[in-house]
Amino acid sequence: MTKLLNIKSTTKDNSNSPSLLATADVAVIGGGVVGCAVARRLALEGASVVLLEKAADILGGASKGNSAILHTGFDAPIDSLEMECVRNGYHEYLQIHKSLNLPVLKTGALVAAWTEEEVERFAGILAKAQHNGIEDLRLLNPEETLKLEPKLSSSIRAAILVPREFVIDPWSAPLAYLKQALANGGQAIFNAEVLSGDFDGSNWLLQTSRGGVKAKYVINCAGLYGDLLDRNLLGESKFTIKPRKGQFVVFDKAANALIQAIILPVPTERTKGIVIFPTIFGNLAVGPTAEEQESRNDASVHKNTLNDLHTQAVNRIPALANIPITATYAGIRPASEKKEYRIVEDVSRNWITLGGIRSTGLTSALGLAQHVLGLLENQGAEFESLSEPVVPQVPNLAEHLQRDWETHSGHSAGYGEIVCHCEMVTQREISNALEGLVPAGSVDGLKRRTRATMGRCQGFYCAARLAELTEGRFEEPFAVGKAHG
Amino acid sequence: MDKSVLNDNCDVAIIGSGPAGLAAAILLKYSGIQKVVVLEREAEAGGIPRHCGHPPFGIREFKRILTGPKYAKKLVETALNAGVEIVLKTTVTSLGTEGELSLVSPEGPSQLSAKRVLLATGIRETPRSARFVSGSRALGICTTGTLQSMVYLKNRIPFRSPLVVGTEIVSFSALLTCKNAGIQPVAMLEEKPQPHVRWPIYQLTRWFCVPLLLQTSIVNILGTERVEAVQVSDENGNVREIACDGVLFTGQYTPESSLVRESHLELDPETNSPVVDSFGRCSDPVYFATGNMVQLPRNQARVPIFYLAENLPNPVDDAGQCWSQGRAVAKNIVKDLN
Ligand SMILES: Cc1cc2nc3c(=O)[nH]c(=O)nc-3n(C[C@H](O)[C@H](O)[C@H](O)COP(=O)(O)OP(=O)(O)OC[C@H]3O[C@@H](n4cnc5c(N)ncnc54)[C@H](O)[C@@H]3O)c2cc1C
Ligand SMILES: Cc1cc2nc3c(=O)[nH]c(=O)nc-3n(C[C@H](O)[C@H](O)[C@H](O)COP(=O)(O)OP(=O)(O)OC[C@H]3O[C@@H](n4cnc5c(N)ncnc54)[C@H](O)[C@@H]3O)c2cc1C
Numbered sequence: 001m002t003k004l005l006n007i008k009s010t011t012k013d014n015s016n017s018p019s020l021l022a023t024a025d026v027a028v029i030g031g032g033v034v035g036c037a038v039a040r041r042l043a044l045e046g047a048s049v050v051l052l053e054k055a056a057d058i059l060g061g062a063s064k065g066n067s068a069i070l071h072t073g074f075d076a077p078i079d080s081l082e083m084e085c086v087r088n089g090y091h092e093y094l095q096i097h098k099s100l101n102l103p104v105l106k107t108g109a110l111v112a113a114w115t116e117e118e119v120e121r122f123a124g125i126l127a128k129a130q131h132n133g134i135e136d137l138r139l140l141n142p143e144e145t146l147k148l149e150p151k152l153s154s155s156i157r158a159a160i161l162v163p164r165e166f167v168i169d170p171w172s173a174p175l176a177y178l179k180q181a182l183a184n185g186g187q188a189i190f191n192a193e194v195l196s197g198d199f200d201g202s203n204w205l206l207q208t209s210r211g212g213v214k215a216k217y218v219i220n221c222a223g224l225y226g227d228l229l230d231r232n233l234l235g236e237s238k239f240t241i242k243p244r245k246g247q248f249v250v251f252d253k254a255a256n257a258l259i260q261a262i263i264l265p266v267p268t269e270r271t272k273g274i275v276i277f278p279t280i281f282g283n284l285a286v287g288p289t290a291e292e293q294e295s296r297n298d299a300s301v302h303k304n305t306l307n308d309l310h311t312q313a314v315n316r317i318p319a320l321a322n323i324p325i326t327a328t329y330a331g332i333r334p335a336s337e338k339k340e341y342r343i344v345e346d347v348s349r350n351w352i353t354l355g356g357i358r359s360t361g362l363t364s365a366l367g368l369a370q371h372v373l374g375l376l377e378n379q380g381a382e383f384e385s386l387s388e389p390v391v392p393q394v395p396n397l398a399e400h401l402q403r404d405w406e407t408h409s410g411h412s413a414g415y416g417e418i419v420c421h422c423e424m425v426t427q428r429e430i431s432n433a434l435e436g437l438v439p440a441g442s443v444d445g446l447k448r449r450t451r452a453t454m455g456r457c458q459g460f461y462c463a464a465r466l467a468e469l470t471e472g473r474f475e476e477p478f479a480v481g482k483a484h485g
Numbered sequence: 486m487d488k489s490v491l492n493d494n495c496d497v498a499i500i501g502s503g504p505a506g507l508a509a510a511i512l513l514k515y516s517g518i519q520k521v522v523v524l525e526r527e528a529e530a531g532g533i534p535r536h537c538g539h540p541p542f543g544i545r546e547f548k549r550i551l552t553g554p555k556y557a558k559k560l561v562e563t564a565l566n567a568g569v570e571i572v573l574k575t576t577v578t579s580l581g582t583e584g585e586l587s588l589v590s591p592e593g594p595s596q597l598s599a600k601r602v603l604l605a606t607g608i609r610e611t612p613r614s615a616r617f618v619s620g621s622r623a624l625g626i627c628t629t630g631t632l633q634s635m636v637y638l639k640n641r642i643p644f645r646s647p648l649v650v651g652t653e654i655v656s657f658s659a660l661l662t663c664k665n666a667g668i669q670p671v672a673m674l675e676e677k678p679q680p681h682v683r684w685p686i687y688q689l690t691r692w693f694c695v696p697l698l699l700q701t702s703i704v705n706i707l708g709t710e711r712v713e714a715v716q717v718s719d720e721n722g723n724v725r726e727i728a729c730d731g732v733l734f735t736g737q738y739t740p741e742s743s744l745v746r747e748s749h750l751e752l753d754p755e756t757n758s759p760v761v762d763s764f765g766r767c768s769d770p771v772y773f774a775t776g777n778m779v780q781l782p783r784n785q786a787r788v789p790i791f792y793l794a795e796n797l798p799n800p801v802d803d804a805g806q807c808w809s810q811g812r813a814v815a816k817n818i819v820k821d822l823n
Contacts, residue, residue, distance in 0.1 A: 250614075252743070252746075253743070253747075254743070254746045254747065297709065298621075299621070299622070300619065300620045300621045300622075300705070300706075301617075301619060301620070301622070302619045303617045303618065303619045306617040307617060310617075322754040324615060324739070324757065325614060325615040325617070326614065326615070327614045328614045328617065329622065405589055406589070406594070414591065415591050416591060417528055417574045417591060418526060418574070418576055418589075421526055421576065422743075424576075424578075443624060456743060457609050457612065457741075458612035458613070458614055458615075458628075459612070459627060459628075459631055460609045460610060460612065460627075460628050460630040460631055461609070461630070461634075463627060463631040463634070463635065463643070464536075464631060464634035464635040464638055464639045464641070465634075465639070467635055467639060467641050467643070468639045468641070476624055476710045476711055478624070478641075478643065479635060479639070479641035479642060479643055480625075480642060480643065480644060480645060480730070481641070481642050481645070482640055482641060482642070483635070483636040483640050483641060483642050483665070483666035483667065483668075484666065484667045
């Protein structure tokens, strides 16, 4: 049976309570994309899993804002664990996406060179891709590039076509992973920050802000807080998170017609650089920047940076000059002092840390989950995988596939009304997002599940109706009270 | 309402049931046009005035001073009495050639074929994101339209002590709405040396005890879950923090014209309005546009009397003017059909 606890945290003094919130084979700490994927894999393997998330909903950390690209790994570090997890994650995603109703936008990517110097780096990129087993890259001259993407600035020098770089839905994917974990016996507990814990030689007793949780194994998927969690519970951390912010500007859907592919810059050692990419929701976005910062949760945007991004995008695709802006956002990469993933195992204490999953975690999450399973089995864990796992579906939010409002006559009867006009979100979609296996736990969670208020008007027309429809649902609601007078 | 219009033909289809669309519909019926259908995506007709809970509306139209909601109701009644068909919860999703409209309603998708189409989808304010304002994306950031619809349609408030940005006419609507709802703004901000509208800004801000900060701009919005403070910079570049629980962005209008942008009709990139001739006709002669969705390029804009010409924002017409424009374009449609 599935059990989902989503009681709002009011007290933090449950730690003395003798009764446990949950007992499981494995506790997964963190409801980012990595934690959700790990919970799914282990649940499918027949383990009893409990996912502990400190926020009221999943995806409040690094997984909140990314570029949503499903990477082939053509430019990943050679022979790295990252490359392996990206490759495996990529393949598993393509295997399972249809059954979970997750979309793929088969855009392909162009690595675009704008200077001779960048063209000179192409040889290295092609060699690396070859080594990584991505063999379908093609070098294009300016004419060929502009034939594929006529709206690109004609100052393009050359490009490499990477046909199998795709775009996915960054929020529905992890949601689907966690849903599948819960549909197959897993548990998720929200508002449950893991504060401390003890290992008694065979089991962990974790103290969360909601109470105790007992588990044989612990997987630390705390993303931006992974090092702190290790320090608190293990006494030391083998790495330090160096938060690195990336800001984005999202153009109106009209921009989507201008470009087909993901336009990548020639990457440097430090960053993949500023990308111009179609989103699964039908927009075109530019970003991310790479800004080191102290804060692990300050995802603020900055006027000058946004202006710079806008200028860069217009330089590459001049027609963007006439396209309005829909949104701006930022995400924070859980980078560490080293470039590679920081997978740390404490075999004597049944603990695995998936740390520093910096800039490819959306793609690699399913691969990381496979890797964790292997590590646990090496540690002696034995599970019996489910013979007929439940496969729950998530609602489609992709613009190129059928949305709720478009379902053909008969079925569409009863969608209630369109609540958010810019993103065409129906009342039925809102109600569904507030129910089910993983109901929205916050305003942001509702937006990520439905797209409501994420379009052009940013809530001008629909926020009032949403306030009404979500009354009493969230600790931090749309409306703070009644109007009087 | 009569759903029989769907998958059907009509003489004139009007998109949007605000003052402009309804005024046009009424005039068309009075002029003997047979089948006039108004398509409205909301559950209620009337457009923006539905949530402007204050006077003065209706002076020109009804020779009376009404609040926005009463005015909207009266317009709708007049239209229905004149024989206008108003179809609610029905969104126009695309504009085809030869007046072929794609619609969607809770009953499903449908088509409507019109001899003439009048676009009257109105205007909205520019949200924080498109203004590239720095800072957190916490709760409590909205526009006047959101505030008004929360207060007047849903009896709720999005914040208790917001910072108000802008000094256009709608900014005073915002102050009035705050006053009515028991919201006390902490300050009103204007980047320019003078407010956009002189009267009644000085009086109103004084009456409501809202400090008016001129030559002041937002540097950063602070707050994790909800807005906690805003850093502002004055004319000398001095930055200070103002505690507040929200930011209300007012004005900086932009036409609700995405339907046009995605269609075969020509759009003026400067104003985001459909390109129209002096008869209100779009680049496809079957289509007309009116009301606030039609903004003139800056150099041709009519200057409302209480605006200072030198610091004109995108000017916007009041409901009465939209009503007049709707009628004027409707007359052109009548001539065109006969
Ligand atoms: C700007 C940007 C662009 C990117 N682009 C791409 C891309 O195009 N393709 C791609 O594949 N990847 C991309 N990524 C990378 C990807 O987003 C990250 O690798 C991924 O989100 C990391 O997820 P995570 O689960 O490790 O961490 P997080 O998402 O941070 O999840 C950790 C979770 O743990 C919770 N938590 C923390 N401490 C505790 C505690 N003590 N108790 C309970 N819960 C706790 C947090 O609340 C959080 O929800 C990008 C990232 C950024 C920032
Ligand atoms: C926040 C705000 C406050 C204002 N306050 C005042 C005030 O106090 N006094 C005043 O005189 N003026 C005010 N105005 C100006 C206002 O725009 C006009 O008064 C007037 O409402 C404009 O009339 P309209 O018919 O052009 O558009 P609107 O009144 O905006 O009506 C447009 C209608 O079109 C519908 N629509 C849009 N797209 C579609 C679609 N695809 N399918 C179907 N239906 C669609 C909308 O739902 C809406 O009902 C305010 C404007 C704003 C934005």
